[in-house]
Amino acid sequence: MIGIIEYGAGNIRSVSNAxxxxxxxxxxxxxHRKLNKADKLIFPGVGEARSAMDALTRVGLTDWLKEVSVPFLGICLGMQLLFDRTTERSTNCLGLLTGTNERFNSKQSVLKVPHMGWNQVQHEGNYSLFAGIATGEHFYFVHSYYAPLVSATIGTTEYGVRFTSALQQKNYYxxxxxPEKSGRIGLQLLKNFVELC
Amino acid sequence: MLTKRIIPCLDVKDGRTVKGTNFLQLRDAGDPVELAARYSDEGADELVFLDISATLEGRKTFLQMVERVAAALQIPFTVGGGISTVNDVSCALEAGADKVSLNSAALARPSFIDEASKCVGSQSVVVAIDVKRMNDSWTVWTKAGTEPTGRDALLWADEVFQRGAGELLVTSMDRDGTTAGYDVELLRTLSNRISIPLIASGGAGTHEHVRDAILLGKADAVLAASIFHYNKISISELKSFLHNNNIPVRL
Structure with a gap:
């Protein structure tokens, strides 16, 4: 049984539909009492980091999120919140990963922000999350801040800079x-998380 | 590499897809969910559904359709048409839409853009602008292109961006439904001016028109309706053509 973490900052319906x-x-x-019964957890997130962290604090999930032992998948902002902090309204995040999320720079280049649309994910190695998914496949992105390359990085994408588009640290993915909006390939990735991770 | 997006647009009236020419003369083009699924299979990158129902009953039908689309498809979609309160925005997203498109209500009360983007995030707020050439300038029209606002399109685009829109959907009313090609000059001017993604709309008739909107107009995405609905152009053929013209697309 998969638990989807609801805290008022996620596109819950799309994940549920997928x-x-x-x-x-x-x-x-x-x-967390209910979520503790899940075999795996999905942590969606859309929107702004500070409001999301505030919402997590309000529902009392901040500390619990740091000690999850089952396979855990953060999506979009749900991935970025795993890092130390973000420059989005100078927000401290969960701190499971070292690094700071920064904003794409639209001033020094011709980049449009948000980074919106289908872009390629490069991955090397034998990661269960990407089983049956070729490197260079397209996934749907919508975000204005990006995560740095870290030792947990397992997939990268280029948009002005190369950034972390997929990561794994122990049970945290x-x-x-x-993936819930990335067509057939996205469904494959979710299936991999459910069946292989 | 970030690909250029192909976005079929479905105008929905009382639960059916329709498409007019120059904002008038509606013709029936089928069941929206069925059409949407076909487009998704053919490689559409996103979809836009515009509710042009005039009645409360029609609007309820539309929200039910949004739920059906969200359950049936795994690609992003935007809904627009008559969205005028933050509650309308929330309802559309809760029904499963990824973005909302604001138009007349934003013109009537520009702070609505700020409110919507604060509530659901800029990434979910598209502002649509209907533009008509008047002598040497472009002006914005409202209420489905029936009333001029007197606003300059470039200045309105600046304001829309500053107020927190995440994307701009620009329709050339002069070209809409004509299949005579996008207004490339309008697109290029806007794309050079604002730093949020630009969706081109109005006038697509051939593969070359779409290529020009992207290469010359610098559009990040192209929207079209009639050429897809009546099978004049298939999305997969269009994408192959763009790929052969060195435009990054998701094949």
């Missing part, structure tokens, strides 16, 4: 793109 398509049983909750 799991329905895969016929994967799941529930949505913001209570994260993807910057939206």
């Amino acid at each position: 799991l329905n398509r895969l016929s994967v049983q799941h529930f949505i909750s913001n209570e 994260g993807v910057q793109f939206h």
Whole structure:
């Protein structure tokens, strides 16, 4: 049973719809007592980092999130919040990974921000998250801040800079793109998380 | 590399897809969810659904359609048409849409853009601008292109960006439905001016028109309706053509 973490800052419905398509049983909750019963957790996130951290504090999930022992998948902002901090309103995040998320720079280049649309994810090595997914496949991205390259990085994407688009540290997985909105390939990645991670 | 997006647009009235020429003369083009699924299979990168229903009943039907689309498809989609309050924005996103497109309500009350982007984030707020050439300038029209606002399109685009829109959808009313090609000059002027993604709309008739909107107009995405609905152009063929012209697309 997959638990989807609801804290008012995620596109919960899309993730739930995608799991329905895969016929994967799941529930949505913001209570850690209930979420503790899940075999795996998905942590979606859309929007702004400070509000998301505030919302997590309000529902009392901040400390709990740092001590999850089951496979955990952070999506988009849900991945970025795993880092120390973000320059988005100078927000301290969960601190499971060392590094700071920064904003794409639209001033020094011709970059449009947000980075919006389908971009390629490069990955090397034998990661279960990418089983059956070729390197260079396209996934759907929507974000204005990006995560740095770190030792946990397992997938990268180029947009003005090369940034972390997928990561894994122990049981914590994260993807910057939206697998729930990335068509057939995105569904494959979610299936991999459910079945292989 | 970030690819250029191909976005079919579906105008929906009382639960059916319609497409007019020059904002008038509606013709029926089928069930929106069925059409959407076909486009997704053919390689559409995103979809836009515009609700042009005039009645409350029509609007309810539209939200139900949004839920059906979200359940049936795994690609992003935007909904627009008559969205005028933050509550409308929330309802559309809760029904499963990824973005909302604001138009007349933003013109009537520009701070609506600030409110919407604060509430759901800039990435989910598209502002649509209907533009008509008047002598040497471009002016913005409102209420589905029926009333001039007197606003200059370039200045309005600046304001829309500053107020927190995440994307700009620009329709050339002079070209819409004509299949005579996008207004490349308008697109290029806007794209050079603002630093959020620009979606080109109005006038697509051939593969070359789409190529020109991207290469000459510097559009980040192209939207079209009639050429896709009536099978004049298939999305997969269009994408192959763009790929052969060295434009990055998701094949």
